[in-house]
Amino acid sequence: xxxxxxxxxxxxxxxxxxxxxxxxxxxxxxxxxxxxxxxxxxxxxxxxxxxxxxxxxxxxxxxxxxxxxxxxxxxxxxxxxxxxxxxxxxxxxxxxxxxxxxxxxxxxxxxxxxxxxxxxxxxxxxxxxxxxxxxxxxxxxxxxxxxxxxxxxxxxxxxxxxxxxxxxxxxxxxxxxxxxxxxxxxxxxxxxxxxxxxxxxxxxxxxxxxxxxxxxxxxxxxxxxxxxxxxxxxxxxxxxxxxxxxxxxxxxxxxxxxxxxxxxxxxxxxxxxxxxxxxxxxxxxxxxxxxxxxxxxxxxxxxxxxxxxxxxxxxxxxxxxxxxxxxxxxxxxxxxxxxxxxxxxxxxxxxxxxxxxxxxxxxxxxxxxxxxxxxxxxxxxxxxxxxxxxxxxxxxxxxxxxxxxxxxxxxxxxxxxxxxxxxxxxxxxxxxxxxxxxxxxxxxxxxxxxxxxxxxxxxxxxxxxxxxxxxxxxxxxxxxxxxxxxxxxxxxxxxxxxxx
Amino acid sequence: xxxxxxxxxxxxxxxxxxxxxxxxxxxxxxxxxxxxxxxxxxxxxxxxxxxxxxxxxxxxxxxxxxxxxxxxxxxxxxxxxxxxxxxxxxxxxxxxxxxxxxxxxxxxxxxxxxxxxxxxxxxxxxxxxxxxxxxxxxxxxxxxxxxxxxxxxxxxxxxxxxxxxxxxxxxxxxxxxxxxxxxxxxxxxxxxxxxxxxxxxxxxxxxxxxxxxxxxxxxxxxxxxxxxxxxxxxxxxxxxxxxxxxxxxxxxxxxxxxxxxxxxxxxxxxxxxxxxxxxxxxxxxxxxxxxxxxxxxxxxxxxxxxxxxxxxxxx
Numbered sequence: 001x002x003x004x005x006x007x008x009x010x011x012x013x014x015x016x017x018x019x020x021x022x023x024x025x026x027x028x029x030x031x032x033x034x035x036x037x038x039x040x041x042x043x044x045x046x047x048x049x050x051x052x053x054x055x056x057x058x059x060x061x062x063x064x065x066x067x068x069x070x071x072x073x074x075x076x077x078x079x080x081x082x083x084x085x086x087x088x089x090x091x092x093x094x095x096x097x098x099x100x101x102x103x104x105x106x107x108x109x110x111x112x113x114x115x116x117x118x119x120x121x122x123x124x125x126x127x128x129x130x131x132x133x134x135x136x137x138x139x140x141x142x143x144x145x146x147x148x149x150x151x152x153x154x155x156x157x158x159x160x161x162x163x164x165x166x167x168x169x170x171x172x173x174x175x176x177x178x179x180x181x182x183x184x185x186x187x188x189x190x191x192x193x194x195x196x197x198x199x200x201x202x203x204x205x206x207x208x209x210x211x212x213x214x215x216x217x218x219x220x221x222x223x224x225x226x227x228x229x230x231x232x233x234x235x236x237x238x239x240x241x242x243x244x245x246x247x248x249x250x251x252x253x254x255x256x257x258x259x260x261x262x263x264x265x266x267x268x269x270x271x272x273x274x275x276x277x278x279x280x281x282x283x284x285x286x287x288x289x290x291x292x293x294x295x296x297x298x299x300x301x302x303x304x305x306x307x308x309x310x311x312x313x314x315x316x317x318x319x320x321x322x323x324x325x326x327x328x329x330x331x332x333x334x335x336x337x338x339x340x341x342x343x344x345x346x347x348x349x350x351x352x353x354x355x356x357x358x359x360x361x362x363x364x365x366x367x368x369x370x371x372x373x374x375x376x377x378x379x380x381x382x383x384x385x386x387x388x389x390x391x392x393x394x395x396x397x398x399x400x401x402x403x404x405x406x407x408x409x410x411x412x413x414x415x416x417x418x419x420x421x422x423x424x425x426x427x428x429x430x431x432x433x434x435x436x437x438x439x440x441x442x443x444x445x446x447x448x449x450x451x452x453x454x455x456x457x458x459x460x461x462x463x464x465x466x467x468x469x470x471x472x473x474x475x476x477x478x479x480x481x482x483x484x485x486x487x488x489x490x491x492x493x494x495x496x497x498x499x500x
Numbered sequence: 501x502x503x504x505x506x507x508x509x510x511x512x513x514x515x516x517x518x519x520x521x522x523x524x525x526x527x528x529x530x531x532x533x534x535x536x537x538x539x540x541x542x543x544x545x546x547x548x549x550x551x552x553x554x555x556x557x558x559x560x561x562x563x564x565x566x567x568x569x570x571x572x573x574x575x576x577x578x579x580x581x582x583x584x585x586x587x588x589x590x591x592x593x594x595x596x597x598x599x600x601x602x603x604x605x606x607x608x609x610x611x612x613x614x615x616x617x618x619x620x621x622x623x624x625x626x627x628x629x630x631x632x633x634x635x636x637x638x639x640x641x642x643x644x645x646x647x648x649x650x651x652x653x654x655x656x657x658x659x660x661x662x663x664x665x666x667x668x669x670x671x672x673x674x675x676x677x678x679x680x681x682x683x684x685x686x687x688x689x690x691x692x693x694x695x696x697x698x699x700x701x702x703x704x705x706x707x708x709x710x711x712x713x714x715x716x717x718x719x720x721x722x723x724x725x726x727x728x729x730x731x732x733x734x735x736x737x738x739x740x741x742x743x744x745x746x747x748x749x750x751x752x753x754x755x756x757x758x759x760x761x762x763x764x765x766x767x768x769x770x771x772x773x774x775x776x777x778x779x780x781x782x783x784x785x786x787x788x789x790x791x792x793x794x795x796x797x798x799x800x801x802x803x804x805x806x807x808x809x810x811x812x813x814x815x
Contacts, residue, residue, distance in 0.1 A: 022707050026541070033538055041511065044531040048710040052703075054546070057713055282700075312592045 004167040005031055007176070008067050009050070015063050017056045023049060036160040039068065066239055068163055146218060148203045150196040154225040155218075162229075166236055169194040175240045187237045192230060200226055273484070274384070277347060280488045281354030284495060330361040330419050331494070332447075334408065336426030337391055338368035338399045344455040344482065346387050348425050351487055353383050359495075363412075366390045369397040371407035401426065401471075402434035409439045413446070421449045421494060425481070427456050428468040437470050444474040453481035453490060504564050508537045522728045523552070523559040524721065532712040533560060542669050542691035544654075544706060547714035549696055550758025554652055556714075557692035561648035564690070569643075570650045571636040573657035579664055583674050585633045591626050598622055627678035637668055638682060646687030654705075655695040662705050665693075669708045717759065719746050725759060730766040740777045741766060743810045745789065751799065757789040765789050777811060779804045 005027060009019050026049045034045045043064050051060040146155045153165055170176075173190040200222065207219030304320040312318075333352055335345035345366070352362050363375045372394065378386045416422065422443055444450050452475040454461065454468060461468040472478045479490055507517045515530040533556075536543045545553040561568035571582055598605070605622075609615045625631075634642060640649040651665070668674055672688040675681045693709060695701055717725060722742045726733065742762065749756045757765075765788045774781060782803050790796045 018703070020703075020707055026539070029539055030535060033535065040527070041531065044528050045535055047528070048532050048535060048543075048712055052544075052706040052711045054713050312588050315592055317588050317592070 002028060003171050004164050007167065007171065008064075011067055012050060012060065012063050015059050017051050017059050017063070019050055036164050037158055039160050042160065043068075068160065146203070146222060148196060148199040150200045151203055151222055154200075154222060154229065162232075163236075165195060166191070166233060170236060170240060175237060184234070184237050184241060188230075188234045191233050191237065195229075195233075197226075273347065274350065276484060277350050278354050280484065281351055284355060284488070284492055330421065331359055331363070332412075332416065332420055332422045333362060333364040334371070334404070334422065334424045334426075335364065335366050336368065336399060336401075336404075336424075337366045337395045338397070339395065340429070341425065341427055341455055342391055342395050344453075345425055346391065347484065348423075348453070348481075348487060349378075349387055349390070350383055351491060352423075353378055353386075355491065355495075363415075365408065366394040367400075367404035367407065368395055369400040369403055370394075371404040371411070373411065398431055399426070399429060400433050401428065401430045401467075402436040405436045405439040409442070413439075413442065416443060416446045418446070418448050420447045421451065422447045423451045423453060423490075423494075424475075425453045425455070427454055427466065428452070428461070428471050429465045430467050432465050435467055435470050437474060440471055440474040444476070449476045449494075450474065451476065451490070451494070452478045453486075454478065455482040456480070457482070504537075507563065508534060510534070517563050518559060519728070521559050521562055523555060524725045524728050525556070526717070526721065529556065529712065529714065532710055536690060536710055539710075540672075540688050542693060542709045543712050544693045544695065544701065544709035545712045545714060546695050546697055548716065548756070548758060550760040551714045551716060552759060553692075553694040553714060554650065557648055557650040557694075560690060560692070561650075564648065566645065566690070567643060567647045568650060569636050569640045569647050569689075570652060572652045573654050573661070575656060575658060577657045577661055580635070582635050582661070582664065583637045583668075584635055584676060586627065587631045587633045591631055594626065629679065632676070632679070637665075638674060640689045640691075641668070641672065641674065641682055641684045643689065644685055647689045649689040649691045651691065651693045653696060654693045655698045655701060659702070662702050666704055666708065669705070716749055716756075719743065722746070722759065722762060726762060726766050729763050730770060733766050733770050734775065737769060737774060737776060738766070740810050741769060743813065744777060744782070744806060747806045747810070748789070748799065751802065753790070753795045753798065754792045755790070755795065761789045777807050779807045782807055 006024065009024055009027065013019055027046060030045050030049050031042070034042055036042060043061075046064065047057055047060055051057045146152045150165075153162055156162075169191045170187075172194045173187060175187050175191065204219050204222050204226065207215050207222065210216055210219070299322040301320040301322045305316060305318070308318050308320060309316050331352065333349065335341075335349060337345045349364060352359065352364070355362075362378075363373065364378065365371050366374045374386070374390050374394075377389055380386075381389065440450070452468075452471060456466070458480050460466065468478070479486070481487055481490055507513055511527065511530045511534050514533050515525060515527070518525045518530065518533075532543050535541065545556065547553055557570075558568060605618055606615050609618055632638075636649070640647050654662070654665070669691065672684040673681050693705075716722075719742055722745070723738060726738050726742060730738075745757050745762045745765070765785065768785050768788050769781075772781070772785070783800065786796050786799065786803075790799060
């Protein structure tokens, strides 16, 4: 039982619901309390313990349905037991026959021939089965008790218990190791064997020959349910294939995308990248969302202490210390959005604005030749729209860093103070224009930090029209930044430095 | 004393019991209460404002006939206000008394060492239970028959405060350096934490809780809630106003109306002896359900369309 649960949790983790060991233990105690009988109840209960955000709950819902999906035994058998409706019986037989796999129907076939001898020996299994079902239908009435383990389970009408048994069988044959599509039949058969198909088949064969009506009726019912079970097992294997093979594939892809150069990202992967960016931003945000307070131990806040101790007759009991609140970082992002760097700018802006929770004061500027503030665009639109608008409006024209710096000086150098961090994203390829590094120096003097992120790899710097060396002299930090991993590291450091 | 065991025997009973207290809850909510009670776990409730997060705790306390101890969180809340504090005034008073009777106390003491020893005895007394001022969390642990502890809007508190909560949430105990560890006296309290998600709650805290997300109710559930809370309202009007609110939630608003607003609106309409919604009336009472001028202006244009749609659906 517990293995099923841990497998389910594994599948959840695959689907990126973060579940700790403590939560697994909670889930175990929940299952002990709730049991596997009531599926909806189990789902509701587990959804309280395992997923811990709204988004995770949605993932959980789909995962649970996939993992524990099981056709309703009751409704199936209800159809089988119905006293009227030849049609129902017919179709039931058909379905069963159609579902019959390799070894299917053999014992049943024999049983049918022996007990009645009326089977016409039609060439095809399906017809034979249908005939037999129609003829042999013994109607509703009392039934004997099943004796084999699987038989009992099938007759118990508890689909959740059945699904647990199935999951256990799946575990025994290592169904999660399934790699390729073609293995599905093999695994399904192994699982049926594991669940005790042999024993059940023997029981059915015996029952069909039994003289008492209730026994024969049971045999018939069992046969029906066995075929239905076979279908289920196939579905189960299929799902396992999707669940495990799919998730590891996605993880691999994500891992790859984190490291790949952003300019090489294909357009169709943008969505995935966006997801990753949000996820990374989320993680940084949770890590740094604490309010930053630094207590300078040893410095007494005299006015406050006196005020607070007035009630104690001026005796000083309750000491208050001076504390310093560290502001959240104020970030100015200046992005080169000309053709070569545009993609990097896209993801950096995405990253910065996804961090709104911890960095509420991002102002962003875009330039290729002229520089303009685009903060407002981001306030009014959602991130993706804003980014595409920025790229549309500003990415034309050849790069001119000198002009951009001059524009920056004119527009908002006055807003830069010693709490501001300036991040410049660009390849420093100035088309042999004027550099105006004196403005950068001015920025360097005023700002808390100036960080230059260059998407080109280090050995391409200072080659050709790249003037990284000139600009680099006036930066606190110069970094190569061309993949999501780099980006995460830079922004993470930024937040960390602010918090000390 | 309410028969708690009887109420919590099954999810259905919990649901029925809540309904008898005019709190209409979904299966999910009832399951959460059921598990919280049986597994002794706190519930962290998240959801948009006004869906009855706080109300759930209040109703539970009514239902179980246990006292409700409430801790409202805000920025700067610390252990002195949440767990315990020393009664400084009393300590000061006793020191004064001690000062005056110092001679008596030290009478007959031979030598300095013995005098100091005698004084030490007093020192311990000053930091004993006598001088302890229990704040909500400690109070909750000390309730003889158990209680319902509501830690409201935990997302408003500081990050450090969350860490303070961890001990009480996982082990139902608090540590006071001068005294030692205080454990829950008898039955551990039922703990509810609510959060409006203004910031991300830390994983450590989440891990210790059952996580319940209460969304806006669907139309049917909301109608039942209105019926339970404002039973006097005619059924047709009730249907219309719930449908109207549900439509509003689809729009892009700064603050979408919650259940509490629906209830307020229902009361308002009842007061005005309304029988059916019409655009003018809606326009006049819109400020009951929308709390931003911007939203009111935005919705204004849509009112006629929505009202017509709803009244047409009723026919």
